[in-house]
């Protein structure tokens with residue numbers, strides 16, 4: 001239980017954390033919507049990588065980052081897997097979610113019209129290597145991992161907390177190699193040089 005100024009009764013850390021998690025997801029959607037509308041209007045030049053496999057991975061990730069935690073937030077299921085949530089965990093989770101949203105917004109701004117939900121190459125697609133793309137090759141995936149980490153901190157439930165890391169982890173593991181192969185096929189030596197000077201998701205590490 002924590003006491004909040006202006007709030008007559010102490011509220012549980014769990015209900016505050018759940019609200020913060022929900023605000024984060026809504027914030028993410030609001031940030032993304034304008035880019036999604038724009039992406040629908042840009043022509044696709046190469047959709048060979050937009051496969052059932054890629055849609056399946058997107059579904060698994062949505063389950064882990066969205067559906068399973070939403071079910072927990074609304075129904076408390078699965079109650080038996082819930083543990084107490086500390087204030088430190090709540091505060092850290094909030095800061096990590098804020099960092100995820102900031103990075104997410106930066107990646108969208110830097111990637112611009114080259115962004116797509118599924119793997120595809122747009123008309124006049126440009127290889128972006130500046131902004132946050134100078135630090136790592138997949139900063140948007142770094143942002144999703146930060147979101148998943150925030151979820152694990154904010155939702156004190158073994159299923160709903162960790163489903164984001166597992167769900168997004170599966171998408172990342174099965175997609176990143178194909179995405180890089182697609183980029184190499186399209187941009188050749190330029191992409192090889194970019195790979196040689198950057199890491200995937202953590203600057204200097206991986």
Ligand code: SAH
Nearest residue numbers: 114116118119120126127128138139140141
């Ligand atoms: N993996 C990147 C982008 C995710 S969006 C990230 O995590 O930031 C996926 C689409 O972005 C792919 O279909 C690909 O066409 C495009 N893309 C990925 N890296 C890119 C880059 N460096 N420059 C331009 N487009 C890129």
